[in-house]
Amino acid sequence: MKSIQVGLLGIGTVGSGTYNVLQRNQQEIQRRAGRGIEVTMVADLDVARAQSLVGPGVAVVNDARAVIANPDIDIVVELIGGYGIAKALVLEAIEAGKHVVTANKALLAVHGTEIFAAAHRKGVMVAFEAAVAGGIPIIKALREGLTANSIQWVAGIINGTTNFILSEMRDKGLDFSVVLKEAQRLGYAEADPTFDIEGVDAAHKATLMSAIAFGIPVQFDKAYVEGITQLGAQDIQYAEQLGYRIKLLGIAKRRATGIELRVHPSLVPAKRLIANVEGAMNAVMVHGDAVGTTLYYGKGAGSEPTASAVIADLVDITRLHTADAAQRVPHLAFQPDAMSDLPVLPMSEVVTSYYLRLRVADQAGVLAKVTGILADAGISIDAVIQREADEVGGEGSTQTDVIILTHDCVESQMDAAIAQMQALPTVLAAITRIRKEELA
Numbered sequence: 001m002k003s004i005q006v007g008l009l010g011i012g013t014v015g016s017g018t019y020n021v022l023q024r025n026q027q028e029i030q031r032r033a034g035r036g037i038e039v040t041m042v043a044d045l046d047v048a049r050a051q052s053l054v055g056p057g058v059a060v061v062n063d064a065r066a067v068i069a070n071p072d073i074d075i076v077v078e079l080i081g082g083y084g085i086a087k088a089l090v091l092e093a094i095e096a097g098k099h100v101v102t103a104n105k106a107l108l109a110v111h112g113t114e115i116f117a118a119a120h121r122k123g124v125m126v127a128f129e130a131a132v133a134g135g136i137p138i139i140k141a142l143r144e145g146l147t148a149n150s151i152q153w154v155a156g157i158i159n160g161t162t163n164f165i166l167s168e169m170r171d172k173g174l175d176f177s178v179v180l181k182e183a184q185r186l187g188y189a190e191a192d193p194t195f196d197i198e199g200v201d202a203a204h205k206a207t208l209m210s211a212i213a214f215g216i217p218v219q220f221d222k223a224y225v226e227g228i229t230q231l232g233a234q235d236i237q238y239a240e241q242l243g244y245r246i247k248l249l250g251i252a253k254r255r256a257t258g259i260e261l262r263v264h265p266s267l268v269p270a271k272r273l274i275a276n277v278e279g280a281m282n283a284v285m286v287h288g289d290a291v292g293t294t295l296y297y298g299k300g301a302g303s304e305p306t307a308s309a310v311i312a313d314l315v316d317i318t319r320l321h322t323a324d325a326a327q328r329v330p331h332l333a334f335q336p337d338a339m340s341d342l343p344v345l346p347m348s349e350v351v352t353s354y355y356l357r358l359r360v361a362d363q364a365g366v367l368a369k370v371t372g373i374l375a376d377a378g379i380s381i382d383a384v385i386q387r388e389a390d391e392v393g394g395e396g397s398t399q400t401d402v403i404i405l406t407h408d409c410v411e412s413q414m415d416a417a418i419a420q421m422q423a424l425p426t427v428l429a430a431i432t433r434i435r436k437e438e439l440a
C-alpha cells in the first residue's frame, strides 16, 4: 500500500526529532501502522537549514501554504508554535481536508473549540498527544484507557522547564536565571519562556486535560494561573523541613458545583512519588472512581521524547485514515453533542489546604492573635511552627517567621483571614500563601 505522506510545518526542536525518529524506526513504525509513513515535504523559514536536516530527497519550501496545497499530502504536522500563523495554517489544512497533528498546546487551549468544530465538520482528525506532558501518552490514557471512569481529579507536573528550575535550585543552589538559560539551551523552554515560569504553559496543558477528563469545552480563559517567579528560597527550605516538596502543579478537579482548573506552586508530601519527579521530567496523577489513582511519568519536553508523541498520533491517524469518521475516537473523549456544561469555578470557590508564612514581631501574644483570626474564620490548623528569631534574622533579631499549615477551607475564607492577619501591626511583611495538595 502507498505510504501516508506527511507535510511538516516547522522543523525546529520537535520537527527535527520527528523526522529523525521516523527515519530511524521506519520499518517498525510501518509494521505497526500497516503502511509506511513518510515525510515528503517540509516548510520552514530557514530553507537551507531545513534541507540540510532532511537531505535532498524531501521537498523543502519556506511557504507553509504550499504544503497544505499539495494534494499528495495526507497529514499536516504543525510544529511552528504560537497562536498566530499556526492557527491560520491549522484551520486552512482542515479546510483542505487534511488530518492535522500538532504539539501546540497554546493554540488548542485558546482556540480548541473553533479548531475541533472545524475538524468535526470536515470529518478530519486533529491529534495532539504531544501537546501535554511531551512523551507521556497522557491524552491516550485519559481519552481511551480510562474511559470507563468518572474521573475525579487530575494533577500533574506538566512543565519540564519549571520542574528543572525548581530541582536545580534546590539540589545545587543555582540561581533561577542560570537554570532558566540552561533549560532554553536544552530546548525545553517555550519560544517565550515567561509562558513556562509564569505557569501559562502548564495552564494550557491543564486546560486540555480538563476538557478530556470532564467533557467540558477548552476554557483557558477561566484557568487560575500562578507561576514560580514569586517563590522564595526559604519557603522551599521550610517546606522540606515540614516533609513537603514544592512543585508547580496543574490541577483539574471535579466538584459538585463545577470544575476547579488551576496552576500554582503546591506543597506535596515528600513521600508521594510525584514529589520525587525531578529535572525536566513530568508526571500526571489521575484519579478515577473505578481505577483509583494512577500515575504516568516520563520526559515532558525535548526533541525525541516529544517526537515520540507526534509519531504516535501519525500512526493512529494512519490506522484510522480510511475508517468512517463516526467510528473515530472523539477529539475531546466525549461525543461533541454530549459535552457537559459544568462551569469552571472561580478561584474564590476552590477548596484546598494552605502553607502560610508570616514574618512577625517576636512578641508575646502574636501567635494567639493570628491563630484566633484563623479560628474565627472557621479555618482549622494542622500544624504551627515558630522559628527562633536568631535563626531568622541573626543574633538579637526582634523578628521571626511563623509557619502555619491548615486543613482544607474555601479560598475566599482564606483570602478574608489573610487580609485580617495582614492588617495586624505585628505582621511585618506580605504574608506568603502556598497551596497544599495531599494527593491522597
Ligand code: NDP
Binding pocket: 009, 010, 011, 012, 013, 014, 015, 043, 044, 045, 046, 062, 063, 064, 078, 079, 080, 081, 082, 085, 103, 104, 105, 106, 130, 131, 134, 187, 188, 189, 190, 191, 300, 301, 302, 303, 306
Ligand atoms: P522551535 O522554535 O524549535 O521550532 C519551530 C520551527 O518553526 C523553527 O524552525 C521555525 O523557524 C519554524 N517556523 C516559524 N515560523 C514558520 C512559518 N511561518 N513557516 C514555517 N516554519 C516556521 O519550536 P519547538 O520545536 O520547540 O516547538 C514546536 C511546537 O511544539 C510548539 O507549539 C511547542 O509549544 C511544542 N512543544 C515543544 C516541546 C519542546 O520540548 N520543545 C515539547 C512539547 C511541545 P525559525 O527558527 O527559522 O524561526
Ligand code: HSE
Binding pocket: 131, 133, 134, 158, 159, 160, 161, 162, 188, 189, 190, 196, 201, 300, 301, 302
Ligand atoms: N516548555 C515546555 C516545558 C515544553 O518546559 O514543559 C513541553 O511542553
